Amino acid sequence: MSAKKINRRNFIKKSALVGASTAFLSSRKLGASQKTSNLRLGIIGTGLRGQWISNLCLKRRDVDIKAICDIDSGMINNTLNIIKKAGGKPPDVYKNGQHDFLNLLQRDDLDAVYIATPWEWHHPMAVEAMKQGMHVGVECPAALKVSELWDLVNTSEKTNKHCMLMENVCYRRDMMAVLNMVRKGLFGELLHCQGGYQHDLRDVKFNNGRQPYGGGVEFNNKGFSEAKWRTQHSVDRNGDLYPTHGVGPISAMLNINRGNRFLHMTSTSSQSRGLHKHIVDQGGIHHQNADINFNLGDIVTSVIKCSNGQTIVLSHDTSSPRPYSLNFRVQGTEGLWMVDNNSIYIQGLSKEEHQWESDAEYLKKYDHPIWKKYENQAAGSGHGGMDFFILNAFIEPLKKGLAPPIDVYDAASMSVISPLSEKSIKLGSAPVKFPDFTRGKWKKNQPVFGLNENY
Amino acid sequence: MSAKKINRRNFIKKSALVGASTAFLSSRKLGASQKTSNLRLGIIGTGLRGQWISNLCLKRRDVDIKAICDIDSGMINNTLNIIKKAGGKPPDVYKNGQHDFLNLLQRDDLDAVYIATPWEWHHPMAVEAMKQGMHVGVECPAALKVSELWDLVNTSEKTNKHCMLMENVCYRRDMMAVLNMVRKGLFGELLHCQGGYQHDLRDVKFNNGRQPYGGGVEFNNKGFSEAKWRTQHSVDRNGDLYPTHGVGPISAMLNINRGNRFLHMTSTSSQSRGLHKHIVDQGGIHHQNADINFNLGDIVTSVIKCSNGQTIVLSHDTSSPRPYSLNFRVQGTEGLWMVDNNSIYIQGLSKEEHQWESDAEYLKKYDHPIWKKYENQAAGSGHGGMDFFILNAFIEPLKKGLAPPIDVYDAASMSVISPLSEKSIKLGSAPVKFPDFTRGKWKKNQPVFGLNENY
Numbered sequence: 001m002s003a004k005k006i007n008r009r010n011f012i013k014k015s016a017l018v019g020a021s022t023a024f025l026s027s028r029k030l031g032a033s034q035k036t037s038n039l040r041l042g043i044i045g046t047g048l049r050g051q052w053i054s055n056l057c058l059k060r061r062d063v064d065i066k067a068i069c070d071i072d073s074g075m076i077n078n079t080l081n082i083i084k085k086a087g088g089k090p091p092d093v094y095k096n097g098q099h100d101f102l103n104l105l106q107r108d109d110l111d112a113v114y115i116a117t118p119w120e121w122h123h124p125m126a127v128e129a130m131k132q133g134m135h136v137g138v139e140c141p142a143a144l145k146v147s148e149l150w151d152l153v154n155t156s157e158k159t160n161k162h163c164m165l166m167e168n169v170c171y172r173r174d175m176m177a178v179l180n181m182v183r184k185g186l187f188g189e190l191l192h193c194q195g196g197y198q199h200d201l202r203d204v205k206f207n208n209g210r211q212p213y214g215g216g217v218e219f220n221n222k223g224f225s226e227a228k229w230r231t232q233h234s235v236d237r238n239g240d241l242y243p244t245h246g247v248g249p250i251s252a253m254l255n256i257n258r259g260n261r262f263l264h265m266t267s268t269s270s271q272s273r274g275l276h277k278h279i280v281d282q283g284g285i286h287h288q289n290a291d292i293n294f295n296l297g298d299i300v301t302s303v304i305k306c307s308n309g310q311t312i313v314l315s316h317d318t319s320s321p322r323p324y325s326l327n328f329r330v331q332g333t334e335g336l337w338m339v340d341n342n343s344i345y346i347q348g349l350s351k352e353e354h355q356w357e358s359d360a361e362y363l364k365k366y367d368h369p370i371w372k373k374y375e376n377q378a379a380g381s382g383h384g385g386m387d388f389f390i391l392n393a394f395i396e397p398l399k400k401g402l403a404p405p406i407d408v409y410d411a412a413s414m415s416v417i418s419p420l421s422e423k424s425i426k427l428g429s430a431p432v433k434f435p436d437f438t439r440g441k442w443k444k445n446q447p448v449f450g451l452n453e454n455y
Numbered sequence: 456m457s458a459k460k461i462n463r464r465n466f467i468k469k470s471a472l473v474g475a476s477t478a479f480l481s482s483r484k485l486g487a488s489q490k491t492s493n494l495r496l497g498i499i500g501t502g503l504r505g506q507w508i509s510n511l512c513l514k515r516r517d518v519d520i521k522a523i524c525d526i527d528s529g530m531i532n533n534t535l536n537i538i539k540k541a542g543g544k545p546p547d548v549y550k551n552g553q554h555d556f557l558n559l560l561q562r563d564d565l566d567a568v569y570i571a572t573p574w575e576w577h578h579p580m581a582v583e584a585m586k587q588g589m590h591v592g593v594e595c596p597a598a599l600k601v602s603e604l605w606d607l608v609n610t611s612e613k614t615n616k617h618c619m620l621m622e623n624v625c626y627r628r629d630m631m632a633v634l635n636m637v638r639k640g641l642f643g644e645l646l647h648c649q650g651g652y653q654h655d656l657r658d659v660k661f662n663n664g665r666q667p668y669g670g671g672v673e674f675n676n677k678g679f680s681e682a683k684w685r686t687q688h689s690v691d692r693n694g695d696l697y698p699t700h701g702v703g704p705i706s707a708m709l710n711i712n713r714g715n716r717f718l719h720m721t722s723t724s725s726q727s728r729g730l731h732k733h734i735v736d737q738g739g740i741h742h743q744n745a746d747i748n749f750n751l752g753d754i755v756t757s758v759i760k761c762s763n764g765q766t767i768v769l770s771h772d773t774s775s776p777r778p779y780s781l782n783f784r785v786q787g788t789e790g791l792w793m794v795d796n797n798s799i800y801i802q803g804l805s806k807e808e809h810q811w812e813s814d815a816e817y818l819k820k821y822d823h824p825i826w827k828k829y830e831n832q833a834a835g836s837g838h839g840g841m842d843f844f845i846l847n848a849f850i851e852p853l854k855k856g857l858a859p860p861i862d863v864y865d866a867a868s869m870s871v872i873s874p875l876s877e878k879s880i881k882l883g884s885a886p887v888k889f890p891d892f893t894r895g896k897w898k899k900n901q902p903v904f905g906l907n908e909n910y
Binding site: 269 | 787
């Protein structure tokens with residue numbers, strides 16, 4: 001097809017119009033999708049993450065990448081090469097500036113789009129895609145503001161289009177085994193969970209403009225890959241900027257939005273030292289970036305209270321030298337599991353009273369059925385196999401017109417932690433309430449994550 | 456001496472009078488203490504803890520236990536036996552009811568008292584002891600209410616008597632080694648610390664009335680030892696009931712009250728399940744205690760913000776099956792240490808980037824000088840040697856008329872976490888401000904803990 005070209009001004013006009021025509025577009029495109037067995041996909045954002053997911057799509061027989069979009073020709077070319085090497089059909093390309101994605105979304109041959117752009121673009125792209133009749137898989141976070149998250153929910157409800165959060169850690173093998181243990185009652189009634197994003201990102205946030213990781217202390221225009229856009233969030237914002245890796249698996253265990261929900265949260269931030277120090281240590285005190293004031297505190301701790309009583313501690317810790325850890329702990333009335341010491345203690349089961357034992361046997365015994373089933377396909381799919389599962393969970397249900405296991409309500413309740421956290425910190429750690437994005441449906445919704453035999 | 460007997464009514468009258476005569480009493484008794492080289496000690500509370508400390512005092516040559524006090528004749532007799540066995544001189548005994556401690560405090564031959572009674576008695580006993588011209592060593596917490604803690608501070612200032620918090624974990628060998636590392640700059644500038652009291656106390660809170668640990672689900676009048684008084688706090692209160700083990704060593708590392716201070720705190724509590732469940736599991740659903748409603752949430756998480764920017768996470772977790780852990784983590788701009796995996800990572804020092812290494816070599820290398828010095832004396836002194844050090848730190852400075860290394864301001868700022876935590880939980884995790892018990896002196900006070908060659 002040849003897409004109509006849309007510039008920014010037209011986009012704004014158009015967006016206002018689209019709402020009215022949503023119902024028509026939805027049914028038209030849903031009809032189109034039913035004619036084909038393969039999922040016809042557009043990829044918006046072909047940076048390193050988009051390229052990797054493209055690569056995984058090409059390994060499947062049930063996905064056709066029809067169109068790709070990015071503002072960076074280099075990234076587009078890399079993606080085309082990946083597709084070519086895999087013997088895929090060349091997709092149409094949208095690379096004419098920041099709003100060319102709107103032209104991609106004008107196509108009538110797409111069932112869904114996968115969005116892996118800078119965070120601030122997730123919301124406008126996802127909303128517009130749903131309005132244009134496409135399902136959405138969006139990288140984390142789904143949006144940055146409370147109002148934007150409501151917009152996603154409302155748009156999904158109005159258009160009957162799904163918006164899945166592509167939170168791969170939900171599918172981490174140990175987390176799914178622990179979820180399995182939770183459901184089998186090993187921990188009794190859950191009381192408390194911990195998670196977080198504890199990842200030294202200094203060499204992600206800064207590089208030399210030629211390589212994705214380190215080698216310099218440049219960012220924004222002078223940076224490469226994530227340093228181009230991700231670092232500025234640490235300049236502008238103070239909060240838990242990236243909560244979903246930590247809270248994703250925990251949400252499933254606690255049945256969030258499905259019998260339980262997040263009620264309120266406090267966040268408290270340490271001083272900001274790491275990013276400035278890194279610039280000075282690596283680039284010298286006279287480097288121009290040494291004058292930049294970073295708002296993001298080095299360690300941000302958030303505590304969530306759930307309606308069923310449980311507490312969750314989330315840690316955001318990305319500016320300091322430290323081993324990677326997502327800080328997981330899952331605790332109930334019968335025992336607990338902790339990731340940092342790879343240990344578990346279950347009353348009556350563990351051999352010695354009050355003594356940790358290795359979690360290895362438990363993780364093996366309670367390995368989740370879908371991990372057993374897809375172990376071979378998942379191997380080498382990235383991030384320890386998680387990426388196979390998250391992509392599979394996006395594609396499989398959509399092929400049948402079914403809802404994804406991590407839906408727009410999950411996307412909203414997990415992503416909203418960031419803006420709520422920023423608000424709490426601004427208010428001196430005041431508790432802030434979670435919106436109920438389900439509008440009460442959480443009371444009757446049933447758990448779905450990890451309960452399908454395929455995803 | 457023969458002590459005047461005082462009943463409760465006289466105590467109240469007398470307390471009002473004592474304030475006026477404080478200066479006289481102080482100087483009189485301080486004078487008395489200067490005449491002897493041995494510290495003349497009264498022990499109020501001769502339960503298991505008091506007996507153990509008595510035992511440690513008897514191993515020293517510089518302490519004379521002149522008087523002991525308890526309401527329980529059995530505990531008094533046990534203590535007398537311990538003293539007899541050790542060849543100590545029999546102390547005078549005060550065992551005539553809850554207010555006989557007032558008679559002990561009328562003695563003019565005591566330099567100090569050590570208080571190891573139920574928590575609610577710490578405040579009135581410590582205040583009265585100082586008013587009667589004695590220094591105080593008080594078990595944790597020093598008091599239960601904000602007003603009581605101010606009372607301790609004000610009384611100490613007015614009487615020139617010291618009130619030391621007997622927080623033994625400050626002297627734990629690993630914590631002192633880590634303190635040493637902090638001071639040597641290994642972690643860079645501190646950013647974040649964690650601590651807590653994660654100890655399955657179900658068999659402390661409940662027993663069969665004949666043994667201190669377990670064997671039944673009785674407490675209060677039908678319980679024995681701590682179950683007699685400690686458990687009721689879990690019925691009445693919801694908060695971090697026992698913060699000082701976790702926050703004690705961290706306070707020293709962060710120079711709290713000495714260049715830094717606690718600013719505000721939030722607390723969030725999980726649902727309460729463990730204690731009720733334990734009663735039902737062990738005693739059956741028809742046991743009369745199965746009807747009791749416990750206020751204490753099973754996991755209480757508090758987050759403290761410090762004036763120098765750091766954050767502290769404290770966990771209180773005493774009602775669930777779990778291995779013992781004080782949850783320590785100490786993190787700075789150069790690396791971090793974590794107790795639960797016995798691991799450390801220091802940028803540039805650790806062999807592999809982003810990989811934990813065992814903390815064993817570090818703890819050995821940075822073993823604190825006083826641990827090296829007193830290692831042999833500390834062996835077998837209880838709680839891994841900590842009890843030798845905390846008692847030593849109480850006695851040594853007092854013998855020379857010097858201030859203890861954990862003073863009344865530390866006692867107050869650590870103990871106040873409990874009432875602030877209760878308040879925050881009542882207010883839906885609202886941030887609550889710490890009083891500045893030093894009235895601004897924290898800005899100029901210099902660190903002292905662990906800097907004396909003897910204590």
